[in-house]
Amino acid sequence: xxxRTSRRRPRLRAAFAAAVAAGLGAAVLGALxxxxxxxPLAVQYRNGGSGSSQxxxxxxxxxxxxxxxxxxxxxxxxxxxxDAPLAAYRFACDWAVRGCANVTGxxxxxxxxxxxxxxxxxxxxxxxxxxxAPGADSGDLQLxxxxxxxxxxxxxxxxxxxxxxxxxATWTKVTAxxxxxxxxxxxxxxxxxxxxxxxFDDLDYTGHDxxxxxxxxxxxxxxxxxxxxxxxxxxxxxxxxxKEGGNxxxxxxxxxxxxxxxxxxxxxxxxxxxxxxxxxxARVRFSDAPVSGPDGDHLVQSFFAINDLKxxxxxxxxxxxxxxxxxxxxxxxxxxxxxxxxxxxxxDGSVNQYTTSRSSFAGWHDLVLTIDDSAxxxxxxxxxxxxxxxRYLPExxxxxxxxxxxxxxxxxxxxxxxxxxxxxxxxxxxxDRVLTPAQVGAAxxxxxxxxxxxxxxxxxx
Numbered sequence: 153x154x155x156r157t158s159r160r161r162p163r164l165r166a167a168f169a170a171a172v173a174a175g176l177g178a179a180v181l182g183a184l185x186x187x188x189x190x191x192p193l194a195v196q197y198r199n200g201g202s203g204s205s206q207x208x209x210x211x212x213x214x215x216x217x218x219x220x221x222x223x224x225x226x227x228x229x230x231x232x233x234x235d236a237p238l239a240a241y242r243f244a245c246d247w248a249v250r251g252c253a254n255v256t257g258x259x260x261x262x263x264x265x266x267x268x269x270x271x272x273x274x275x276x277x278x279x280x281x282x283x284x285a286p287g288a289d290s291g292d293l294q295l296x297x298x299x300x301x302x303x304x305x306x307x308x309x310x311x312x313x314x315x316x317x318x319x320x321a322t323w324t325k326v327t328a329x330x331x332x333x334x335x336x337x338x339x340x341x342x343x344x345x346x347x348x349x350x351x352f353d354d355l356d357y358t359g360h361d362x363x364x365x366x367x368x369x370x371x372x373x374x375x376x377x378x379x380x381x382x383x384x385x386x387x388x389x390x391x392x393x394x395k396e397g398g399n400x401x402x403x404x405x406x407x408x409x410x411x412x413x414x415x416x417x418x419x420x421x422x423x424x425x426x427x428x429x430x431x432x433x434a435r436v437r438f439s440d441a442p443v444s445g446p447d448g449d450h451l452v453q454s455f456f457a458i459n460d461l462k463x464x465x466x467x468x469x470x471x472x473x474x475x476x477x478x479x480x481x482x483x484x485x486x487x488x489x490x491x492x493x494x495x496x497x498x499x500d501g502s503v504n505q506y507t508t509s510r511s512s513f514a515g516w517h518d519l520v521l522t523i524d525d526s527a528x529x530x531x532x533x534x535x536x537x538x539x540x541x542x543r544y545l546p547e548x549x550x551x552x553x554x555x556x557x558x559x560x561x562x563x564x565x566x567x568x569x570x571x572x573x574x575x576x577x578x579x580x581x582x583x584d585r586v587l588t589p590a591q592v593g594a595a596x597x598x599x600x601x602x603x604x605x606x607x608x609x610x611x612x613x
Contacts (some may be wrong), residue, residue, distance in 0.1 A: 154176050155405075157193070160339060164273040164552075167299050167334075168474065172591050173354075173578060178605055179512055180386040180578055191216055191217075191335055191336055192215065192216060192219070192330055192335055193213060193214065193215065193216060193217070193221065193226065193328045193330060193335050193336045194213075194214045194216045194322050194328075194336055195211060195212070195213060195214070195228060195318055195323055195324075195326045195328050195336055196211065196212040196289070196320040196321060196322055196323060196324070197209060197210070197211055197312070197314060197320065197321065197322075197323035197325075198314075198317045198318065198319055198321070198488070198523065199313070199315060199316075199317045199318065200294055200295075200450055201296075201431075202298075202499075204304045204305065205299075205302055205303075205304055205305065206282070206297060206298035206305060206312065207230075207232065207296065207297045207298070207299060207305055207307055207313065208294075208295070209215050209230045209273070209295050209297070209312065209313075209326070210293065210294050210295065210320075211228060211230070211275065211290075211326065211379050212288040212289045212290055212291065212292065212293065213226060213228065213284065213290040213293065214266070214284075214287075214290075214295075214322075215284035215285065215286050215287060215289070216287075216390070217286060218286050218307035219286065220283045220284065220285055220286065221283060221284045221330065222279075222282075222283050223250070223254075223281040223283060223284060223290065224276070224278055224279045224281060225330055225331045226276070226277060226328060226329070226330055226457055227274055227275065227276050227328070228274070228276075228277070228325050228326060228328050229272045229273070229275075229294075229325070229326065229327045229328075229329075229337075229339070230272060230273045230297075230312045231262070231268075231269035231271070231272045231310070231311040231312045231325065231326075231339070231340050231342075232267045232269055232271050232272070232273070232297070232307070232310035232311065232312060232313065232397045233268075233269050233270055233271065233309050233310055233311070233443060234270050234271050234503060235299070235304070235305055235306055236303075236443070239299055239301075239303070240259075240299065240300040240301075241259045241271065241273075241297055241299055241300065242259075242297070242300050243257030243258065243273055243295070243297055243514055244260060244296040244297075244298070245257065245259075245293070245294070245296075245399035246294045246296060247292065247294040247296070248290075248291070248293050248294065248509065249291025249292050249293075249610055250277070250280075250282065250290060250291065250293075250390065251280065251281070251288065253278075253280070254278045254280040254281040255275065255276075255278075255281070255293060255295075256275065256276040256277065256278065257273055257274065257275050257276075257278060257295065257445065257491060258273075258274050258276075259272070259273060259274075259297075260272045260273075260274055262340070264341065264342055264514055265290055267340050267341055267342050268311045268340035268341070268342075268343060268594070268597055269310070269311040269312070269340040270379060270548060270568055273291030273297050274446065274565045275293065275295065276532065278324075279347060283603045290406070293330040294596060298340055302371040305450040305577040306397065307590035308516075311325055311340045312325040312326050316533075319589075323337075324337045324338050325337065325338065325340075326338070327339050342598070342601070343594035343595065343597045343598035343601070344595075344598055345592070345595055345598045345599055345602070345604075346582050346585065346587060346591070348474060348582065348583060348584065348585055349582075349583040349609045349610045349611065350580070350581065350582050350583070350607065350608075350609055351427075351579075351580070351581045351607070351608040351609070351610045352483050352578070352579075352580045352581075352599050352604065352606065352607050352608075353368065353370075353578065353579050353580075353599065353600070353605070353606050353608075354399065354400055354578050354594070354604075354606065355393060355400050355401065355402045355577070355578060355579070356393070356605040356606070357393045357400070357402075358393060359374035359393060359394065360389055360391045360392070361388075362393075363428040364587060364606075366423075367605055368608065369395060369406055369421050369423050369424055369608065370420060370421070370422060370423065370543045370593070371418070371419065371420070371421055371422075372388040372391040372418075372420055373386040373388065373418075373419035373420070373555075374387065376387055379452075379557060379559075380415075380417055380452075380557035380558055380559060381408075381412050381415045381417075381558050381559075381560060381561055382412060383417070384408075384412050384415035384416065384417055384557075384558070385411030385417070385421055386416075386417050386418065387416040387417070387418060390404065390405040390407070390416055390417075390418035391403070391404055391405075391418055391419075391420050392405070396575075399577055399578075399600075400605075401575050401577055402420065402554075402575065402576045402577075403573050403574070403575050403578065404418040404420065404554060404555065404573065404574045404575070404576070405417070405418055405443075405556070405571055405572070405573050406451065406556045406557060406558065406571065407569065407570065408449065408561070408569075408570060408571075409567050409568065409569045409570075409571075410561055410564070410565060410566055410567040410568075411561070411567070412561070415558060415561070417555065417556065417557040417558070418469045418555065418557075419553060419554065419556075419557075420553065420554045420555070420556035420558050420576075421551050421552065421553035421554070421555075422551045422552045422553070423482055423551070423574045424551070424553050424612055424613075425459055425460075425548070425549045425550055425613060426549050426610055426611065426612050426613045427457055427549055427550050427583075427610065428523070428546050428548070428549045428550065428583075428613075429523045429546070429583070429584050430456060430522070430523065430578070430581060430582050430583045430584050430585055430586070431520065431521070431522050431581065431582040431585060431586055431587040431592065432472075432520070432521040432522075432552065432580070432581050432587075433518070433519065433520045433521070433578075433579070433581075433587075433592045433596075434455050434519050434522075434554070434576055434577070434580070435516060435517070435518050435519070435576070435577035435578055435596075436453075436455050436474070436516070436517055436519055436554070436574065436575070436576050436577075437515060437516045437517075437574065437575035437576075437577075438453050438476040438478065438492035438514055438517065438573060439453070439455050439478065439514055439515040439573055439574065440478045440487065440512055440513065441579055442512075442569050442570045442571055442572045443572065443573050444569070444570060444598060445477065445568050445569050445570025445571060446566055446568055446570055446571070447564070448479055448563045448564035449479060449558050449561070449563045449564045449570065449572070450479055450480060450481030450482075450559040450560055450563035451477065451481070451556065451557075451558055451559075451563075451572050452475055452476070452477055452481065452555075452556065452557055452558075452559060453475070453476045453477075453478070453556050453572075453574040454473060454474060454475045454553075454554065454555055454556070454574075455473075455474045455475065455519055455553075455554050455576070456471065456472060456475070456477070456552075456553055456554075456555075457470070457471070457472045457521070457546075457550040457551065457552055457553070457554060458470070458471040458472075458550050458551060459471070459546070459548050459549065459550040459551070461496070461497070461498070463498075464498030464499055464500070465496045465497065465498035465499065465500045465501075465503075466496055466498075467496055467547070468547040468548050469494065469495070469496045469497070469580055470494065470495075470544075470545075470546035470547060470548060471492070471493075471550075472491075472492070472493055472494070472521055472523070472528060472546075472550075472552055473490060473491065473492040473494075474489075474490075474491055474519050474521070474530065474532075475489070475490040475491075475492065476488075476489050476490075476513045476538050477489075477490075477559075478512075478513075478514070479563050479564075479594050480562065480563070481559040481560070481562050482559060484510075485525060486510065487510070487511065487512050488509070488510050489508065489509045489511070489513045490506055490507070490508055490509075491506065491507045491530040491537055491538045491540075492504050492505070492506035492507075493505050493506070493528045493540040494542035494543075494544065495543065504544070505540045505541060505544055507530070507537065507538035507540075509537075513532075515531055516575075516577070517533055518531075518532070518534060518589060518592070518593070519531070519532060520587075520589045520592055522586045522587070523545065523546065524586050525542075525545070525563050526542055527539055527540065527541070527542060528540040528545065529546060530542075531589050533589075534590065534593075535588040535589075544595060549613040551572075552581060554574070554576055554578060554579075556572065556573075556574045578596055580592060580595065580596065581610060582595075583610050
């Protein structure tokens with residue numbers, strides 16, 4: 153990961169900022185705490201497998217107290233969401249240091265409406281499992297949960313699941329009780345929506361011409377102008393909506409046959425400049441490969457906030473970008489991910505601070521940007537990716553936007569038709585409040601549990 157402050161990296165934003173002005177005229181957590189003082193137990197977790205037909209929670213119980221603990225007094229709960237209302241589940245123990253014969257497992261049901269999970273695996277121990285001395289752990293509990301019909305399990309929405317946990321670490325999303333009293337972890341409860349002025353959109357529309365889009369303050373861009381290939385077109389019809397995995401998902405498509413006239417970019421942005429400090433969030437799927445045709449084009453896939461540049465090098469310009477270039481571009485020769493905070497640009501140069509990661513970002517990612525009076529912070533999948541200086545804080549409100557476009561036609565010079573896609577699951581803005589990524593996830597879950605596909609109480613500036 154590289155952090156730089158630059159006065160020279162051109163980004164071809166001028167035409168887009170002008171187009172904005174013209175248009176207006178018409179739950180994965182990072183490091184978790186160790187056991188708090190007085191907690192007699194802690195639980196460690198790792199993801200023991202990647203198969204789609206079963207979950208593989210591997211667990212350890214740690215005695216963090218000062219007295220021995222009889223394991224037959226300990227219960228653990230791993231929480232998940234059922235994949236179908238009548239789906240039945242089964243527990244298996246593959247291996248345990250204390251012996252699988254001394255490990256019990258039952259599947260329970262959570263009835264609280266709107267909770268972040270509706271099932272749990274409860275693990276217990278027989279007297280044969282023995283005791284834990286202070287500071288000792290139980291050793292591996294290599295466990296599995298699967299549907300009785302062996303249909304696929306979607307673990308992406310499971311409360312206790314941690315896809316990136318390839319090694320053991322303390323994990324508060326698995327609870328532990330001792331003699332019937334919970335002493336470790338946080339059980340899932342009904343999440344609450346954030347207070348104050350909020351915009352949330354689950355992107356549940358029928359198409360780019362759905363009347364609800366304009367009513368909700370959105371626009372699928374059409375016509376010419378930058379950024380990107382000179383002479384290319386922004387095609388509103390390249391913004392589509394469909395149901396995937398129970399959620400409505402927006403798709404931005406970019407296509408070309410190697411000429412400016414055949415190049416079709418896509419963009420979706422709010423109509424009003426009314427977003428400034430607070431929390432911005434979206435779940436976005438980036439792609440490394442085209443959905444059709446040969447690969448290699450210099451593609452930009454993005455989620456950003458921006459306002460219009462009123463004059464060259466104007467000091468009240470603002471822009472904050474998540475940008476992924478799967479095939480390089482801007483002088484890069486392979487995939488690279490940027491977060492960039494802008495002060496201004498023009499003939500006197502570009503003034504921005506940016507952070508990069510030269511690795512693949514293909515797949516779904518939870519992107520969170522927070523802006524307060526002291527810093528700009530970018531998070532990717534619950535982990536802080538970059539923190540930029542106060543000198544780049546916004547002076548004026550902005551629009552929220554997503555777009556996908558080609559920087560040039562030099563990456564792939566063939567004339568065969570090819571197309572690329574970026575997808576978006578939801579977008580959220582909470583005005584003047586800094587939320588953690590976990591709070592963002594809880595808010596989205598709460599809106600969906602309440603059946604709220606759109607709300608906007610952020611006032612016009």
